Amino acid sequence: MLDLDPPAWLDDIEPPGSLSDYGLPDNVVPFRSDEPAEGMSGERPECTIRPSAFVWRDPATITPRQWIYGHHLIRKYVAATIAPGGVGKSTLTIGDAVAMASGKPLLGLKPHGPLRVWLWNGEDPREEIERRVVAACLHHDIEPSEIAGRLFLDSGRDVPIRIGETGANGPKVAMPVIDALIAAIRDRRIDVLIIDPFVSVHSMPENDNGAMDAAVKAFALVADRTGCAIDLVHHSRKLNGVDADIDAARGGSAIAGAVRSARALNVMSAEAANTLDIPESERRSFVRIDDAKANLAPPSAAKWFKLASEALGNGTADRPEDFVAVAAAWKPPDALDGMTADKLLTVQRALHEQCFRENAQAIDWAGHAIGKVLAIDSYGDAGKKRIKKMIAVWIKSGALKVVPIEDIQRRPRPCIEVGEWAAPV
Template sequence: MDSTDGGFKARKEEIDDLIDKLGRAAKAGLNGSGGAHYGGGQAEPEEKTEPLVLFDAADIGDIDKLPPTQFILGDNFAKGYVSSIIATGGTGKTAVRIAQALSIVTGKPLTGEELFLQCKVLFVCFEDSIDQLKKRIGAAMRHYGIKDEDVRGRLLYAVPGRKSGKLVEADLKGRPRVGALKEYLEKAIAETGAEFICLDPLKKLHGVGENDNTGMDEVIGVLADIAIEMDVAIDAPQHARKNMSKDAAEAGSADQARGASSTVDAMRFVKTLMKMTPKEAQQFAISEGVRKLYVRTDTAKLNLVPPSREATWFKLTGVALANATASYGRSDNIVVAERWQPPSLWLGLDASMQERILSEIEKGMDDGEKYSIAANVGKRCVSNAFAKHDATQSKADARLIVKEFIKGGLLREDIYENGDRKKVKGLVTGPFRHMKIDLSGVPGHTSDGAEDEA
């Protein structure tokens, strides 16, 4: 009985061991459509881990001697960090990033953003063909008058497609693990000496579900490890979701990003790129037909978004190539991004014009009503006072200017009773509007304003 039981147990252990070996062999050889492939049919390697390294806060020392955060261009990219720009398709995110890359390489202020570090750039595109990327970079160089010698050995690019694998991919159990692309990127960075790396777009970098918070956290974590260990800035532009809520569609909203929330949460510098809205086009006197050629960038990790006039704007323009052939008679027109500044708020408002507008506001309307700074007040809108003197400011800009008048004490808001016997706010003379300053005690002046004799 005992011997029989012992024999049975031994045979069961052998069978279990055989099943285990067959299972591991099947996993190692699995490289078809039904599973992930991790390097030529080899077994999945164990993940390397390290124990915690502890430090004592008392040993921090003089923090003024620690190196500052090394930004590269504006507040877009910094060494040791991962950044991104979120945009819907066709908004111009790649065109903007190429213009910024050329600024970094050449040291020229092409985008109007402050350059902190001129350095080499590695631009890796996972979306375009090699010819298309050549046309994009070449068109931007032509547009900005950049010569080959200005970028030789400093702006490197690659179009690996799917041949270089993924940065992170899912294992047989759906868990994220590092793929072959990480090693290839690290080797390219080391060989080129690039300090700014743009990986466009984020979605094509990895093989995990973009809605998987754990997986996407691993993707950004791997990028952050590369950025820190190799002391480089890494940027991974990403697509915006197609069906956004009203709040998410606002400039500067991090909720625009497609997929898991951990993607944006794990990044340090994130911006949105959005086309000019009809309201902004009206404010800047831009026609509806060309409105979508103007795009704005805003920081997506701040609660407060700057007004339209203070945002960073770009204009998308076309560079016509002469690449038509005998069999295909149409040449390409490549989109290039250039910095655009909104018209001055005070355009055409000299001192004389400002005086006439202030007097018009003080006088009020013919029916006794007073002008208002509010937006939806019909004929009482203060922009009508501007229009009476042929000022070209839009309604929005007129209200911004009046806000400056109020700050300066030239105007103020007061409660009055309108024709319907309702108490409403209206604009009246401010405390400093007609103030005369006594200069009698100031050296070089007399009480009547005449200069003292020397």
């Protein structure tokens, strides 16, 4: 039985005598008057707010969280995709839309079945959006029938959406627009709404935390009333060489606080490209996706996509065909990609009883012998880094081991020797 009687110590507390006693700033005026509120007739209604008692439920009866696209989109919540301009935000979200509508994990995230997706782009004309969707379908071999009736496209040039603006008394949310969004989503049974970019649906000051909190929560209301998931594509501020994260979202920190999931996009760094032996001319085609905020799921390891080009074959006598950017799933090559048991055995035979050094700075470094038999440049930065990773993996697996061997001056030097021999195929 719940004890609803107030505790005895509550009677001993005197009401504070000023606003500062509440911990409120002096310019915050609490409504405590018994007079009718302005614009209301009759008596002022009594407050009917009551705390709701918690009642234990069998955990097995609690509905699982309704993730519908990896751990990025979940029903009844707002997510954000944050990146600087020119990184590939729109290209990625178009790929996401095709993946979700087809029900296929085209970019590494698994959709929860074929979904009904509404993609709203506030910058491009509809024809350009269609061009990019068609390119994504061609690149991923998606037949028109696989997304028919489940993908909805609109341009802000034809279907403007403006959920908030700044008026004479400050920022305000346009509730008729919110109601219209709710009705449209229910009518089409939309599972996912993508707004690209977020700045195109409001004219509120981005540095006003109150305004941004209201704008994001307006979409949260839409998500809650419709059961859909919403992805707000948002620009980051100028980063000056620093990677984008949740705090890099342009505008007030309220955007980061109001969404329940966020991902940040960053082009591959020069250092990473060097390690992976990717030419500088191609580096910006590789984009890393980081979990910038994961309130409802554990952060996942970074994922990648590659910006590819797809030809539409729509050339005419006086105009060349269009080549359109598409997002393609990509995974950094593993140090042991292409490595077979026979190749490992060749490496072990080259190292066996040769006393090659573990130190990569040594002239007789084991990596030089490995590079020779595997045709890898052990003196170049990329090849050297790859071989060092291979040696580390083989030591961890037991295929190689580090043993102290005395040099000619009888000083022990760490050397690489064969551990457990690989079985020939």
